[in-house]
Amino acid sequence: MDLLFFGIAKDIVGTSQLDMDFGEDAPNSVAELKQALKKRYPEFSKLTSLAIAVNSEYASDDVQLKSNDEVAIIPPVSGG
């Protein structure tokens, strides 16, 4: 699954873009993706919040992921 990482998420994973192979844990929804990320990188559990954007829109936990979606990991924003 192709994923984009920003801010501290990029530091946790070590890259800004990654085709991540989750094997049998392959997530089908936003909620499952968050779980899979936290399992693989426990640092994600320590963040103030963790959001997922699908095709550059915030996506709620029940959104289903399709293979051609642009999926981004959004740690707590801090613009301004």
Place this chain on the structure above:
Amino acid sequence: MNKIIEIVQDLDTNKVYQELSHPNSGGICVFVGSVREFTNNEQVMALEFETYESMALKEMDKLADKAFEQWKLNKVVIKHAVGKKEVQDAVVIVGASSAHRSECFEACRFLIDTLKETVPIWKKELFKNKSVWVSAHP
């Protein structure tokens, strides 16, 4: 165009008056966010901003639309800088113009407060011996 939405390397704060000026506007309100030298008594060398640009522009556009829905405005400007910014550099500009002052004052506050909550931009504080992603941890 009644709204100007931009992510840029360097902000030019001199342009915003012309951008918000409008024959039906008797009030122009602008907020500029800039790099402050101290955070909790620790000296900040610089801030580094990064963004998910395509999404950030969409979210900023939504903010402008919401402001237009909520208040009677003639023009709205939302601009954010990215990259490394030194103390006193401008990093964000939001502004609105309206017939009377109360609408643009309220809209301006809404724009900056909501931008900080929803727009995917991240800021790293660079201190002498460490760097910290702001708000990342509780």
